[in-house]
Amino acid sequence: MTAETPHKEFDLPRDFAQWLDPYSLLAEMRAESPVHRVRMRGKVDAWAITGYDEALAALNDARFSADLEAAPRITAGLPPERRRNVLMESLLASDPPDHSRMRGIVAKAFTARRVAELAPRVQETVDDLLDAFAADGRGDLVEGLALPLPIAVICELLGVPFARERFRNWSVGLAMPPADGATLERADAARAEMSEFFLEQIALKRAAPGGDLLSALVTAHANEDVSDDELVGLTIMLFLSGHETTLCFLANAVVALLTHPEQLAALRADPDLIPRAVDELLRYDGPVARGVARFTLEDVPIGGTVIPRGEMVIVAIGAANRDPARYPDPDVLDVFRENNPQLGFGHGIHHCLGAALARLEIVTALATLLRRFPDLALEVPVSDLPRRPGMLRGLKHVPVTFTPDRAH
Template sequence: MTIVDLGEYGADFTANPYPYYARLRERGPVHQVRAPDGGLFWLIVGHEEARAALADARLSKSPATIAATMLDEQVVGPYLLVVDPPDHTRLRKLVTREFTARRVEALRPRVQQVTDELLDAMLPAGQADLVDTLAFPLPITVICELLGIPAADREAFRKWSNEVVAPTGPEAGEAAVHELAAYLDDLIEDKRCAGPADDLLSALIRTRAEDDDRLSAAELRALAYLLLIAGHETTVNLISGGVRALLDHPGQLALLRADLGLLDGAIEEMLRYDGPVETGTVRFSATPVPVGDIVIPPGEMVLVGIAAGDRDPARFPDPDRFDIRRDTRGHLAFGHGIHYCLGAPLARLEASVAIRTLLERCPDLALTRPTDAYDWLPGLLMRGVRRLPVRW
């Protein structure tokens, strides 16, 4: 089987990978590919196959499957994205005891308040970078308040988080993981000593299962690490990517402005059309895994193409068309199976409040630069732009 070298596609692939995924999909639902950094893995590009892979126990999340460890697992500890059942079942049960739908919905007034305050500060200027002024500060404020992280520490956390998900270099990415782990150790110890508080991290410190099971120090650090990073990075790119999709499709924007009752469906189409996660985090084949006519051998790294699967015409007719009235049921933006994103309700809430309020307060919102000038995030994990200059 021919190995596909993604590095040969250059910057055009980063800016718009969808035509490349379409050509690969025409040849089959899975391909062995070489990443720009030289790493080899299998990439699943068909929707049906991607959905099945996300729930396939033969595709392990634990690097131990191939006798390896990930840097963040070594430094931070075992978190939900690098463990399998029964460890995953236990950890997820403990965190879902506290990170409930009721806790998320109770955040709605605060999400609205933060959004209003950010727009109050942004609008007098007449133009701004929407990532810097709204899409980033809203979710980082909310997740930090939810977890009980002091406001003074949020700028440092932004730097660490950016390096973790889209490192500027190997050394910078590694340093960010170490610095963030040390910070979380200190924060957790401070909360243990401070006594009862109403934030999620304090609740996780206190929580116990029916059998008196509780989270260890390493597990608390790892969960805080995951919740902090996953709890805002994806939402940054959902908000900015959703607004970008609307501004790139003025007919759809006009349709939504005329009926904001379409907003929930519009957000689901934003997630499907150009969502914030391009591929799921790496999986490892524990046994031979058939995908279409190909059998992935044991001991291989596998990436599930979230973005590729959600543009599969076999599942979504005319998939390259952005249509806020589309039936998007079955999209993969938040994953599928036991690793389905814990933070999906919070991401939807924040995107809904942010985009609705922005459209209501900025009737003349428009882009201020051509779309080919975007500074795209590198790598295959996150899908988004570093800046989104707009005017109103």
């Protein structure tokens, strides 16, 4: 099959990631072909990769660029300020050698030793957050735990003051898909406010550096390894990737377990299974359901077709993670599943730098929840849970009930 051969086209609506079951459409797409055209927001303007092997290959192939400038057809109608902004200078939207240079600097903060050093603080934060509503017998696990936990941890890592509401508003503004003018304006405003905040923090670190990540980045900047725009872009990227994805994943994971009582019982019986279960929960219903965008630097043959140069490509992580060619019973949640190289943290040079930190947060939160609330249950049916707006798959609220813990 070549790029000229007609493909069945699929619509990927703006709210696709928030459907109760987006995986049925992804399965239909994957069954049709591992690579084909998709409509996004009403017109045919992208390609989708839905097979596991093809997704893995694309994430490892330098011909698939993370830089929007590689797709002039996509950028032609965008004003300059939307084609290049501080986020475009970050790891998420850059290729080697710039990507390699910046990643090498940031990777020093995500060593196994530094993540291990954060473990007591993560546990303390989880305990404090649960203490706040443990005596009530009910609570919202998004507002009470999933939202503030990763904000507190990333603020601790960066060495900046914790401001829950401010960071939440910025996160929502930047996570929305750019579907209309109002959404773009909100994203621009959030980006500008975050840039101003981090510029102020950068000035403070220059005057009095500490042992935090932002101080390390400021030192790299002083050595001319990082430009001003790159420095701000890196800090915003670290906040977004360290907060929004973990928030969505934790809420999804809790709901998945509460709706699969036999799996939940297995983890209660053997908490040592929780680290393995994190991979399965991420495979089963992770925050990056639609996928990540790439742009072809040349004509690329993949999955029986040829994607032309300069095209947008959606590597559909949610589809790849449920590919029956890779996973037996892919639509079944199985916390005992072995040989589970899920793609929820990405792969290749853009593999999530904070994966170990995210695992620490999720494992700590799940283990503490299961230990402290043995009869934890959803207060409403899953179909009634409101979903978060945006490109990531997540929940706005997760109301739960449990026996009150008066000791706290």
